[in-house]
Amino acid sequence: MSQRNIDVTGDGLTVDQAVIEACPIMEVLDQVSGKWSVSILIAAAHGPVRFTELERGIDGISRRMLTLTLRRLERDGLLTRKVYPTVPPKTEYTATSVARELFAPLSALRDWAERHQMTIASARHEYDHRAAETGS
Amino acid sequence: MSQRNIDVTGDGLTVDQAVIEACPIMEVLDQVSGKWSVSILIAAAHGPVRFTELERGIDGISRRMLTLTLRRLERDGLLTRKVYPTVPPKTEYTATSVARELFAPLSALRDWAERHQMTIASARHEYDHRAAETGS
DNA sequence: CCGAATCCCGTGAGATACTG
């Protein structure tokens, strides 16, 4: 839509432009949201990975959610699915190049989380502490 | 937990490590998830912004969700809240430095989205098309 | 102007059981 990139870190934006700014971001967040998308994508990043490998490797995921998330990622073109009609059957999932380009931004996000997780945790505790005092 | 950073784009990861990889990322995603967090953060990035400004500026947000999201962001230390006990009351929200450091990763995410949104959309359509043929 | 309280609904997601 816009022919130039608006820098989120830049100045001079009005509040009304915030939603315009955020819009494409939230598209991504929708792709990646869901409890398991990121884990699956990362697991499928380095080559073909089988269904059962994912099920065992990703702790806590249910069969159902694994299937559903795999289907969604495949639909969005982030994962390719290759079925070998052998017996027993064998299915391999691989992250596409589009998905792999997502890893750098995700990495930046993870770095931010690691840098600030302590700060955030203590901010949370402090907030709850103050709230408890004020509230009671 | 780990004393060195594991590069998501690197090789040699087993599937079992995927969840370890993804873990801090999903912390962030939880912060930022919720329909409105990103829009609010961006709107509050460049200086104090008032409650009603946000309500009018962010299209489609309800009073309730604005309040709830603001509280959560404040609790996590991503937003500061300053109340002026005037009449009528006046409240200003500002993104903290921690939050502002999040904008670069978000920007990278948005760029990814803009680069690939067409590809993803057509992948989706193609998938649905094939599914419709195979299914009926 | 800036919220809090309440009601309501759709959907994400777990548990479980069945199939080619």
Add this chain to the structure above:
DNA sequence: CAGTATCTCACGGGATTCGG
């Protein structure tokens, strides 16, 4: 092995109303 099919429930989030 790699899925599907149901059932169920919690929770995010919208609409509306009330209060300081």
